[in-house]
Amino acid sequence: MAKAKTPRGRRKPATQTAAAQGAATVTVDTPSPKKKTSIPQFISEVRAEARKIVWPSRKETWITSVMVFIMVAIAAAFFWIVDAGLTLGSQFILGIGR
Template sequence: MAKAKTPRGRRNTATQTAAAQGAATVSVDAPSPKKKTSIPQFISEVRAEARKITWPSRKETWITSVMVFIMVVIASIFFWVVDFFLTIGSKFILSFGG
């Protein structure tokens, strides 16, 4: 790997080593052990999270479904056209062989 150039030329390894030794040391604490959750507490937490869900309206669901259907039709037409031209091209190329 190429070393980065400084205005006075390439850095030497002594400068890099000194810079690395002067860097602050970062310590990482060990992860704390997980707390055990009782079944009733777990169920109450699940219910609390379920209350935060925002469900789409019937209109939003309908619009999204129509958009997906339109995109599927567009993609299928695109891939049909690409496949058609690749088939014609491959038949043309293979016709030269025999």
């Protein structure tokens, strides 16, 4: 069986580790303290974000609702058929021993 090759074609000795290769250490800066927001500023920011909301139209809401009801009906029919099939199958298997 042929040996698997690394992209360079040669394997590195197992004795070399990241520390031996002079790996750099990672330092993490401490987070700066968060600035407190006043209540009026918070309310104005909430209002600004609320203005960005795009509400669906009546037609879009109606179409989406109808699609949900159709998908629920399809799922209910699917699970009813699967349940009926499993019921008949289990009754057949349990009826063999009688």
